Amino acid sequence: MARYNPKESEPRWVKAWDQAGVFTTKAPSDAGDQPKYYVLEMFPYPSGRIHMGHVRNYAMGDVVARFKRARGYNVLHPMGWDAFGMPAENAAMERGIHPKGWTYDNIAAMREQLKLLGLSIDWSREFATCDPDYYGHQQAWFLSLLQKGLVYRKEGVVNWDPVDMTVLANEQVIDGRGWRSGAVVEKRKLTQWFLRITDYADALIEGLGGLERWPDKVRTMQENWIGRSKGLRLRFQFMDQAPTGFDVGLEVYTTRPDTLFGASFLAIAPDHPLSDSLAKADPAVAAFVAECRKGGASGADIETAEKKGLDTGLCVRHPLDPSQTLPVWIGNFVLMDYGTGAIFGCPAHDQRDLDFARKYDLKVHPVVLPAGENPETFSVGLEAYTGPGTVFNSSFLDGLDIEAAKVRVIDQIEAAGQGKGATVYRLRDWGVSRQRYWGCPIPVIHCQACGVVPVPRDQLPIILPDDVTFDRPGNPLLRHPTWRHVSCPTCGAAAERETDTLDTFVDSSWYFARFTDPTAAEPINKAAADYWLPVDQYIGGVEHAVLHLLYARFVTRALKDTGALDVAEPFAGLFTQGMVTHETYRGPDGQWVEPQSVEVIAEGNTRRAVMLDGGAPVVIGDIEKMSKSKKNVVAPEDIFDAYGVDAARLFVMSDSPPERDVQWTNGGVEGAWRFVHRVWTEFDSQPEGAVAPVPYLQEPRALDLIKAAHRLIGALTDSIEAFRFNGGIAKLYEFLNIIKGLPAAGATPEILSARRDALSILARLVAPFTPHLAEACWERIGGEGMVVNAPWPVLDPELAADDQRILPVQINGKRRGEVTVPAGLGQAEVEQIALADEGVARHLEGLTVRKVIVVTDRIVNIVAN
């Protein structure tokens, strides 16, 4: 009997799987009538090292993949690298390493680490998004979108990250700062490439309805992100001479047409064309507009910034009440790219408008009356009323509720030709230009004569030049001596390549399709994609709930419309897993210290910590996501070294529900290791060589064991299907405790035979979680071939059924005893048995039974007084 040695066992089995080629995906034509199953975890950025978050993410995907394989599916479980992006360029700037070398070195290092994890991945399909083959195909479909009008260029105000010197999408601006650099974002005008995601806004909302295996939370977040609202575009006519270009009036957009009679001013965005033209004539306007340009361009920035305005002196007429005139202001809180860049302000019923009105002393005129308020006395102070109510002070709208009033106003404005009902979205077109080197070059050429000319397909891929410099900020492609100088493909004149590269979110918006045939001559092999897509189970962090997952859904739909593939939704099932966290520690100097230099001492129910070196006191801090800055990181390699890969995989899945954060603890991983060890001991205690099978169903203890094994099959199958890995693992532990109660030492032939069958089941059930251990165990009991190729055990319903039930008996809702009855016994019989029970009878003394409730196989409740 030898102690289980993961260091010897784990590499051996990784090699055995590799040599047998068990994870090479079958071509659709070889799969026969096997159903397909595509499991995908969000591919990693090649930072250089894997962390515990990767371990958890890929372990979960591996459980699903191995389980589905065992259940007879033809499984696709690939791996690749999201390899373009800023960190490679940062490394180049900081350390003088070329981004390409840095990235591929990191990939090599991480591939080795991931292979240690024993994942059931088909490595033959691996690619990186920075492979010219991959981004060349990306350039090809980009051009097909360009041809279809889904790509365009426009000058716009953009979020400029002054540190990374690049443009950020609104999604990449968090609290006014760049999501990667953390620098305060500025607004700039720049000509940019955009993808027309807004064309798909409705489709992307409708599509959410069909994604039943997505978390509701993510669907809600996407819906809110798209932010569809119904409203009205209407034109206000100027009182005096209309400014040049505005003869038709000033068009505003509102989602609250019901409050039109409460309007007391108009406000336009600082970058509205009218602001521009006024600024040319008036230095005060120009100065104000310039001031507004400072600060972030995101909605949240504008919302939190102090409201500022400038009266233009212009006045417009109220469209429904010609006797009213409204002043036109420029307001820093009005967004040019939402609606028309102009609003009417109704201070009584909009908080921003109210803040603005109070600051500049504009009228506040309530037109919606909350239920129970008196129209004579109702007024609005510093808080706008935005709730439901009855419209008043509003001419022909008086007495309507706000929804009915919206409809009436839209009808009236449309009939008068003053405007039109319209739907607008919070979602903007996706700005994909990045002024960076380490990204996919946008495959177009700018020609003086011909304009923007797509690169002919036979000249793709446009490959990044290797000889670039990173000694200065800015785009190295722009200052490369020769790369961008080309001749126009159309007229042959001297022309220039586009030097912008694509946002890396483009790279990750179609990789799942490329995996279905990564060597296809076209971007996507339609037959392979038709077979494999959609991804049956996608697994990744919830931080991608809007950005990546929305872009991928959009690109899939856009590619469908170009005929590149046939599915509309890329991911049929989505699971968002929680993070790996750890306690934080601060040393005597207040600095963060690593867990491995701290000793935590338990004293009864409290804990304290000291430095391992010197014993100085350590403050135990909050439990937070593992991060280098807080130093609360545990390196996966160290854990693999100490406890083995299986124990690490098991622990990250056992201690918390997978969608929640898991707290890494030493004790926890030791518990997982103990389980690995005990499982092995149980297998290793069986007699060597084949046990002559004997019938054992007549021996009660043997029968109980095999019954427990069959119940375990059911429980574990359900747990994996429902992504309740922690519950499933608990059932495995429970079963191990049962089988330990019937040790092999000194057992009868019946027990040994039952153990042999139960262990055969156990080996196959633990295989998705601890695959190396399972192989060793399978081998030890003489299983056929490798357990990775063994079918999932089949549940025998008769053995799994429980024929006796222990029913608790309650009297007036309090548990007073229990009775053992045959399963499924009728209510009358159960009642009789319960009332006859000695303990129950004792509690009923002096009471009259009023009612007995029997829930079959569950409980008995006696009502008595």
Added chain:
RNA sequence: GGGGACGUGGCGGAACUGGUAGACGCGCCGGACUUAAAAUCCGUUGAUUUCGGUCGUCCGGGUUCGAUUCCCGGCGUCCCCA
């Protein structure tokens, strides 16, 4: 401010559609083995108790024979949006 999720022993967490609250693990405590420690193995472990019980799933109400689960009102934590 709007929307959502959550709140259970010393800790992570179980409890499927209302039906024995605390599965499983960690920790603690006790025991075996050991010269000793580690490792390993075995056992106890919600609180309280006059050993009959009583109390107990954030707090206060409600529905029900029965509520961690459903409803109403608070408090707190977290996430998303503004």
